[in-house]
Amino acid sequence: GENVEQHPSTLSVQEGDSAVIKCTYSDSASNYFPWYKQELGKRPQLIIDIRSNVGEKKDQRIAVTLNKTAKHFSLHITETQPEDSAVYFCAASGGFGNEKLTFGTGTRLTIIP
């Protein structure tokens, strides 16, 4: 089955700097890669996602890149703000008919004011 590895497990950055979280996946059939943000005591919320027919996607300060050949994808947050502090999870799934999400182990991001 699919295996998703995520690094780093913790990340501290100065406010205003950029943060990068990296994930690798094992199943070449996976074609959907969402990123979720989970604040303490709250549910995971999708912040950005990418499908395998796209190499990069951006939404304001957040971007995701996908390298299908190397089977890795990354989350980039620019101009970080204190409200970006949370746990971030990457995930992979096979899309229609196989929508099971396999999650990475999470990255605790702390923004230092």
Place this chain on the structure above:
Amino acid sequence: KAGVTQTPRYLIKTRGQQVTLSCSPISGHRSVSWYQQTPGQGLQFLFEYFSETQRNKGNFPGRFSGRQFSNSRSEMNVSTLELGDSALYLCASSLPADEQFFGPGTRLTVL
């Protein structure tokens, strides 16, 4: 549009008991997935239902089961509870091959 709802939000049980958790998806969503979240194991997939059929199942023992009703509402059941079943149980609903929206979760504590 109302979000995914889960009941109950908190539950305390003792070892050996059984428990049923409920999930109401977003209106129009026919796919419902369940996940277990623990500090040690992270977010792990339990099962996925679509139009009352289980399409995928994760690596959990047979004590974990679920079902989906014709109105897309879903329930999961855990029998013969063990201490290690203490976790946050999350359900998520989606349109086919689309974003999964998570509910607030049910926090189960097994004593």
